[in-house]
Amino acid sequence: MSKPPEPQADGLTIAVPKGALFRDAAERLRAAGIDVPDDVGRKLTVRTPDGTTLLFLRPTDVPAYVEFGSADCGIVGKDVLWETDRNVAELADLGFGYCRLVVAGRRIDRYHEGAPLPTFLRVATKFTRSAESFFAERDLPVELIPLHGSVELSPLVGLADLIVDLVATGTTLREHDLVVVEEIAESTARFVVNPVRFRAKYDALTVLLDRLASVPA
Amino acid sequence: MRRDGAIPVRLPAGVRDWLPHELARKREIEQQMRAVFGRWAYEELQTPIIERLDVLERGLGEETTELLFHFNDRRSTALALRPEMTTPVARLVSTRMREAPLPLRLAYVAPVFRYYEQPQEGRMRELTQAGVELIGAAGIDADAETLFMAIEGLDEIGLRDAQFDINDARIVDGILEGAGLDGDAAREAKELIKIRNLVGLRKFDRPVLVEFAQRRGRHDAIESARAICRTPESRAALDELHVMLDRADSLGYKNRVSVDFALLRDLDYYTGFLFEGYVGEIGFSLCGGGRYDSLLPRFGFDVPAVGWTAGVERLLIALERRGKHARRRRHRIDVLVAGSDVVAARERSAGNVVRYAGSRLSDEALLEEARAYGIPRVVIAVNGTVRELRVGPRVGDLPVPRTPSNWDAR
Numbered sequence: 001m002s003k004p005p006e007p008q009a010d011g012l013t014i015a016v017p018k019g020a021l022f023r024d025a026a027e028r029l030r031a032a033g034i035d036v037p038d039d040v041g042r043k044l045t046v047r048t049p050d051g052t053t054l055l056f057l058r059p060t061d062v063p064a065y066v067e068f069g070s071a072d073c074g075i076v077g078k079d080v081l082w083e084t085d086r087n088v089a090e091l092a093d094l095g096f097g098y099c100r101l102v103v104a105g106r107r108i109d110r111y112h113e114g115a116p117l118p119t120f121l122r123v124a125t126k127f128t129r130s131a132e133s134f135f136a137e138r139d140l141p142v143e144l145i146p147l148h149g150s151v152e153l154s155p156l157v158g159l160a161d162l163i164v165d166l167v168a169t170g171t172t173l174r175e176h177d178l179v180v181v182e183e184i185a186e187s188t189a190r191f192v193v194n195p196v197r198f199r200a201k202y203d204a205l206t207v208l209l210d211r212l213a214s215v216p217a
Numbered sequence: 218m219r220r221d222g223a224i225p226v227r228l229p230a231g232v233r234d235w236l237p238h239e240l241a242r243k244r245e246i247e248q249q250m251r252a253v254f255g256r257w258a259y260e261e262l263q264t265p266i267i268e269r270l271d272v273l274e275r276g277l278g279e280e281t282t283e284l285l286f287h288f289n290d291r292r293s294t295a296l297a298l299r300p301e302m303t304t305p306v307a308r309l310v311s312t313r314m315r316e317a318p319l320p321l322r323l324a325y326v327a328p329v330f331r332y333y334e335q336p337q338e339g340r341m342r343e344l345t346q347a348g349v350e351l352i353g354a355a356g357i358d359a360d361a362e363t364l365f366m367a368i369e370g371l372d373e374i375g376l377r378d379a380q381f382d383i384n385d386a387r388i389v390d391g392i393l394e395g396a397g398l399d400g401d402a403a404r405e406a407k408e409l410i411k412i413r414n415l416v417g418l419r420k421f422d423r424p425v426l427v428e429f430a431q432r433r434g435r436h437d438a439i440e441s442a443r444a445i446c447r448t449p450e451s452r453a454a455l456d457e458l459h460v461m462l463d464r465a466d467s468l469g470y471k472n473r474v475s476v477d478f479a480l481l482r483d484l485d486y487y488t489g490f491l492f493e494g495y496v497g498e499i500g501f502s503l504c505g506g507g508r509y510d511s512l513l514p515r516f517g518f519d520v521p522a523v524g525w526t527a528g529v530e531r532l533l534i535a536l537e538r539r540g541k542h543a544r545r546r547r548h549r550i551d552v553l554v555a556g557s558d559v560v561a562a563r564e565r566s567a568g569n570v571v572r573y574a575g576s577r578l579s580d581e582a583l584l585e586e587a588r589a590y591g592i593p594r595v596v597i598a599v600n601g602t603v604r605e606l607r608v609g610p611r612v613g614d615l616p617v618p619r620t621p622s623n624w625d626a627r
Contacts, residue, residue, distance in 0.1 A: 067500060068338070068500050069498065069499060069500030087412075087501075089412060089413035089414065089415075090412075090413075090414045090415065090416045090417070091413070091415045091416070091431075092415060092416065093416045093419075190416060193413075194500045195412070195413060195500075196495045196497075196499065196500050196501060196502060197497065197500065198413065199380065199382055199433060199475070199477060199495065200380065200495070200496075200497030200498075201497070202433050206431065209431075
């Protein structure tokens with residue numbers, strides 16, 4: 001395993017999400033003058049020629065790295081910010097990575113057309129915090145079932161009446177004959193910073209913010 | 218870490234034990250802070266850990282209740298653990314110290330308790346605050362006193378590059394009024410400014426808010442804010458920040474004090490000057506404070522006040538991250554005494570630190586014990602004779618720890 005480079009005193013350390021957001025995030029950072037490699041392979045971290053340190057992280061881990069100051073700033077989906085509730089400052093909506101957090105159910109149950117919900121409602125989701133607050137705000141008693149993948153299976157086999165999940169194009173829902181019952185919120189990628197580091201590296205971070213925000217979404 | 222035979226008893230979430238060597242480090246910081254408070258002529262006081270819930274709500278606002286550990290006593294009186302010291306001090310001053318000559322300079326080093334749903338480093342449910350309140354003093358001189366004392370406090374413990382950002386709570390109100398926001402919209406915008414959520418602020422369609430929440434600097438930032446601050450209060454606050462920067466500069470703090478207009482502290486009783494101190498590599502502030510002229514009036518005592526406080530554990534974290542304070546400091550022991558209460562008492566009254574040893578131990582075992590604890594002398598008093606052994610060359614060696622010493626007490 002390669003040793004992580006020592007962060008430079010005035011260079012920034014940026015948390016970059018792997019997975020679905022990576023391509024757009026890398027492209028946007030490149031447009032802002034940061035030399036992000038096309039393919040990071042299994043690398044965990046890279047030092048660019050201009051002294052920037054890049055950390056390649058699972059998207060859900062980005063807020064923790066930024067909150068504790070192991071990264072000065074990062075790019076992360078708003079959906080992850082809802083779920084992790086970390087203390088980071090949200091400086092810019094980068095516009096890409098659009099998706100919706102929705103409540104969905106089986107078409108044949110007709111919940112989307114207003115059919116009454118079961119008295120004992122079971123909801124499966126990977127987004128337990130968001131789901132919990134959504135149903136709590138409506139005073140709906142629900143049994144939340146936290147799952148880690150393939151949430152769309154759960155209503156088909158009777159594990160759950162509804163799911164709360166992210167929808168980008170809607171293909172996955174359609175393939176399983178699921179429909180959106182209600183939209184909870186829309187999510188896009190955000191540029192976040194550590195609140196104290198924003199002060200300590202104010203000049204470098206405001207320059208990066210301006211460059212990231214000035215690129216048309 | 219196997220601990221054979223140990224029954225699995227656990228601590229509640231968000232609290233911790235302090236082993237002797239850990240506590241020694243914490244006490245050192247507390248003493249250093251006390252020394253600074255003393256030099257500025259502040260006197261330490263103490264209040265109960267438990268307060269009546271209505272007293273804390275009066276000081277902190279009812280929305281703070283969710284931050285409290287609260288419970289009833291057997292007569293159903295609602296009580297709570299104090300989450301900070303300013304409200305208890307305000308309660309005390311507005312009752313038993315009303316007649317005292319003002320201004321009062323009061324200090325505390327005390328544990329406080331907060332019900333964080335998810336405790337984490339720097340956000341523990343029990344923490345120690347070291348701070349001061351300057352009560353009955355209005356104006357910039359009093360504000361400056363708290364800021365400069367805080368800088369000296371962080372200097373004292375060795376964080377000589379700590380940065381301090383200053384602001385004034387009246388400025389944000391001037392900006393919001395200038396932007397034409399009031400009521401719920403103004404409150405929401407203020408919350409967003411506090412967490413510097415520029416994405417949320419953009420939704421108000423008032424570019425000036427976004428610009429304001431990003432604005433940090435020195436005299437230049439103050440000048441640029443003048444154009445957008447409309448209320449006389451906010452303009453007066455800008456003038457005072459200007460003077461504060463000048464005064465900081467002439468003390469040699471030019472590179473350590475900046476203005477950050479988005480700096481708004483969590484508690485809602487602040488009415489004027491505000492500041493926070495931090496070091497770049499730690500992601501949370503180390504100390505902070507400000508003016509809270511509306512707090513004592515809530516307790517029926519109409520006097521202005523300003524104060525600041527530091528989180529002792531956060532200071533420790535900052536020092537440890539820098540590799541300071543890492544060395545284990547040993548409790549100094551002057552003499553190991555075996556076999557005689559009288560000899561031990563005589564050593565103690567001579568001012569020495571005495572460790573008792575078993576009276577049946579051999580000379581070799583006593584020397585071994587003395588070496589293990591770095592004790593220079595061994596006095597053996599058995600059957601009426603008193604002998605003194607000199608401890609050999611290995612004096613000062615501690616046995617090498619096999620695990621990090623903070624896992625288990627050895």
